[in-house]
Amino acid sequence: EIILTQSPGTLSLSPGERAILSCRTSQSVSGSSLVWYQKKAGQAPRLLIYGVSRRVTGIPDRFSGGGSGTEFSLTISRLEPEDFAVYYCQHHDRSPGTFGQGTKVEIK
Amino acid sequence: EVQLVQSGGEVKKPGESLKISCKGSGYVFSSYWIAWVRQTPGKGLEWMGIINPGDSEVRYSPSFQGRVSISVDKSINTAYLQWSSLEASDNAIFYCARRGWIRENFYYYYGLDVWGQGTTVIVSS
Numbered sequence: 001e002i003i004l005t006q007s008p009g010t011l012s013l014s015p016g017e018r019a020i021l022s023c024r025t026s027q028s029v030s031g032s033s034l035v036w037y038q039k040k041a042g043q044a045p046r047l048l049i050y051g052v053s054r055r056v057t058g059i060p061d062r063f064s065g066g067g068s069g070t071e072f073s074l075t076i077s078r079l080e081p082e083d084f085a086v087y088y089c090q091h092h093d094r095s096p097g098t099f100g101q102g103t104k105v106e107i108k
Numbered sequence: 109e110v111q112l113v114q115s116g117g118e119v120k121k122p123g124e125s126l127k128i129s130c131k132g133s134g135y136v137f138s139s140y141w142i143a144w145v146r147q148t149p150g151k152g153l154e155w156m157g158i159i160n161p162g163d164s165e166v167r168y169s170p171s172f173q174g175r176v177s178i179s180v181d182k183s184i185n186t187a188y189l190q191w192s193s194l195e196a197s198d199n200a201i202f203y204c205a206r207r208g209w210i211r212e213n214f215y216y217y218y219g220l221d222v223w224g225q226g227t228t229v230i231v232s233s
Contacts, residue, residue, distance in 0.1 A: 032215045039153070044226055047220060050210070090220070096167070098169075101152050
């Protein structure tokens with residue numbers, strides 16, 4: 001089983017600031033399998049990024065993903081009020097498609 | 109519209125059985141695997157297992173193997189998550205999600221692109 005470790009656990013930032021979220025995998029994963037989701041309270045998760053860096057249609061370009069091997073990141077270039085949420089990475093390399101434990105982006 | 113609609117919330121006692129459902133519409137149901145994901149306050153999102161509606165192949169997370177059963181009835185575009193004996197630790201919100209895919213050049217890209225609204229399960233004596 002591939003373990004995904006996200007850091008930091010919580011990120012306290014102000015609107016307009018940049019957020020950089022990290023996701024480390026216990027084994028190297030393929031570039032086609034790493035994805036990011038946004039999760040807000042009371043809502044289902046929403047797929048933001050697939051294949052490490054590809055934005056889902058309709059996702060603003062302030063969201064960008066990068067990385068390779070075992071180190072991946074999600075960057076939100078300028079935080080908007082609606083971006084404060086919990087973000088999860090996940091891999092689809094093989095079963096189980098484990099999630100990271102999440103990074104909460106909160107308003108400072 | 110592509111969507112997954114889950115059955116309603118449940119309140120059960122420890123030891124009782126339960127089966128929740130997830131009905132797909134707006135797409136070819138048998139062409140996309142359906143995953144089940146657990147959400148708890150303490151552990152975030154957990155991948156429980158995934159089923160191929162086309163041939164009913166199931167893959168379980170080791171953490172959930174033997175604790176739950178995943179099945180599908182493709183004639184009615186519905187996937188299921190089932191417990192034979194609930195425990196208090198099963199208190200959670202359960203989501204079904206479609207594993208979407210895109211082919212670009214020689215690669216397939218996957219992601220859980222369509223989610224159900226979630227089913228809250230409360231287990232209490």
